[in-house]
Amino acid sequence: MRTNANTSLREEQKRHTRARLMTGAKKLFSTRGYAAVRVDDIAAAVGCSRATFYLHFAGKVEILSAIAAQSTVPSTLRFYEDLDRVLEAGSRAEFVGWVTRAIEWFHEYKELLPAWDEATALEPEFRELARDGIRALPNAMTSYLAGWPADRQDEARLRVELLVAQLERFFTRWAMQGTIDVSAEQAAEVLADIWFPALRAPSGAS
Known part of the structure; x- marks a missing residue:
């Protein structure tokens, strides 16, 4: 005992x-x-x-990876599961709301973004973790993927990955570098204009 x-x-x-x-x-x-x-x-x-x-x-890479796994990875997956719901609903207004929440999410993790970028550039192990994390996001969007034909599944995933990349790059330039002068509201509307149609499944797909 x-x-x-x-x-x-x-x-x-x-x-x-x-x-x-x-x-x-x-x-x-x-x-x-x-x-x-x-x-x-x-x-x-x-x-x-x-x-x-x-x-x-084992070192800095492992502890940064553990920090990401504890907080950012689960919350990011939930975000893209929610995007799956929004796209299935087919409402542009809901999509604007999702983009607005995505910008707020980046604000929440703003201080850690430079460290993640540095580790991705410097550490092959962390780069692989980041790559796997991005690849996992489209897989969380089951309804979205189901709307695309089998021979265009890679394209469907790529569209989500490019959305992730543009949101991150926009936030970096807008909130961290100050090189884009726009309100969050206007940014959400313009990003919706670009991405809401881009994420729609092709007509006639089964």
Whole structure:
């Protein structure tokens, strides 16, 4: 009984330390980007040793990947499941609402975007994770894909992937670089003009 209690306590301590490391890393990545942060910085931020860090993570790539898996990946999938519903409803007004929510989502994760971009450019492992994440989004849109013929499924997926890329690039230029001067409302309307028709299945498809 005592052994079980001790084991449970150790497991809880491990989970707590892992969570603290992830919280500390997220703050550092948000303020300093990816390349400038060292493993020693993350360990020091939570008051543990470098050795303790490596008990939980193999390195910076793994902890950033864990942060993404914990928060952004599930929320992104839910967003594109919702887009599937919006497209099935066939309402442009609902699509504008979805784009508006997408812009708000980017705002929520604005501080981490530079770190993700740096890691994608620098780390092949994270680049593969980002690629898999983008590929997973069309697969969450089952109704949308069902509306496209079998010989155009790759094209259907590509359209969603290009939507993801344009939304991210727009947000970077608009909210982070300040090189696009437009209101969120106007941006949502114009993006809807472009993408609402572009995501419709071809007529006559089964």
